[in-house]
Amino acid sequence: MNAAEILxxxxxxxxxxxxxGYDLISGFAERQGRMLSKQxxxxxxxxxxxxxxxxxxxxAFFIDGMKRDTENMVRSIAMLTALTIEQAWNAVANALWxxxxxxxxxxxxPPNLLPTTPPLMA
Amino acid sequence: xxxxxxxxxxLALFFALFLFSGCAIQLVPDYDQALLDxxxxxxxxxxxxxxxxxSGSTAEEYPSHARDYAVLIGKFGALRQRAQSxxxxxxxxxxxxxKIIRDFCASETNPNGCLNASxxxxxxxxxxxRRMRDLHRERGLQSGAVVAFRNRYDIQxxxxxxxxxxxxR
Numbered sequence: 001m002n003a004a005e006i007l008x009x010x011x012x013x014x015x016x017x018x019x020x021g022y023d024l025i026s027g028f029a030e031r032q033g034r035m036l037s038k039q040x041x042x043x044x045x046x047x048x049x050x051x052x053x054x055x056x057x058x059x060a061f062f063i064d065g066m067k068r069d070t071e072n073m074v075r076s077i078a079m080l081t082a083l084t085i086e087q088a089w090n091a092v093a094n095a096l097w098x099x100x101x102x103x104x105x106x107x108x109x110p111p112n113l114l115p116t117t118p119p120l121m122a
Numbered sequence: 123x124x125x126x127x128x129x130x131x132x133l134a135l136f137f138a139l140f141l142f143s144g145c146a147i148q149l150v151p152d153y154d155q156a157l158l159d160x161x162x163x164x165x166x167x168x169x170x171x172x173x174x175x176x177s178g179s180t181a182e183e184y185p186s187h188a189r190d191y192a193v194l195i196g197k198f199g200a201l202r203q204r205a206q207s208x209x210x211x212x213x214x215x216x217x218x219x220x221k222i223i224r225d226f227c228a229s230e231t232n233p234n235g236c237l238n239a240s241x242x243x244x245x246x247x248x249x250x251x252r253r254m255r256d257l258h259r260e261r262g263l264q265s266g267a268v269v270a271f272r273n274r275y276d277i278q279x280x281x282x283x284x285x286x287x288x289x290x291r
Contacts, residue, residue: 031280035277035280038273039273039274042270043270046270050264050266051266051270052266058257061253062274065246065249065250065274066274069274069278072242072246072281073277073281075239075242076285078226078227078239079237080284080285082150082214082217082236083149083288085149086149086150090147093145093147117146119145120145120148121145121147
């Protein structure tokens, strides 16, 4: 294994993780957006001629709730983004570590001195 | 030219080695199978309750549902505690202290809001079910009200389940 192969492995791993992460996050955001829109539409209809027509306190509860649900959606997206960054980083670290192990093993370093996974950064 | 190309590649590899030091990182908590199982279990019970009252339910009928509400509130409360008290990796905690993240993500109850998002979502599930219970007990539930509570619940449980499922890595 040479430097070019290690780099190719790293880029391939990175690309895979970023694609998976993007698919997860975009699917989640689209689903949440659809559900929030559905709720907004329902609240508007109920406010005009439904159980919320004469109930300001309950209407405020649902409107405030939508705001908090939206904030939590954004926090969830931030967490999924952090997870994607973690997985992308680790995919690169694993590919790099694998290449280093191959090179070092080829140079005669005993396998028991080469951990199979990279150390965790504390 | 070929030599220059190879030199560039080797230089890039050297910097990659230097930058990454071959270290893995952890930014979000570990996967918790028990938490996910608990969410799936409580979700089934919540959807059953919504199905029971989807055509509306009077205040007189509330006593026959009181236990269902109590069980749901107890289950989601326990799940929220479990999610809230889990181990957040040190690197993530240090990241959460950065001003840009702290200002946006932190809440009074959860300083790691963007790195452990489920407690806030489960907390909103609890607030939603409690409000629905109180309305049911005091005035009964019209079908439109059930839809509004159900819509909120769907948003919140989707957040918690998506995040917890994603942690299985």
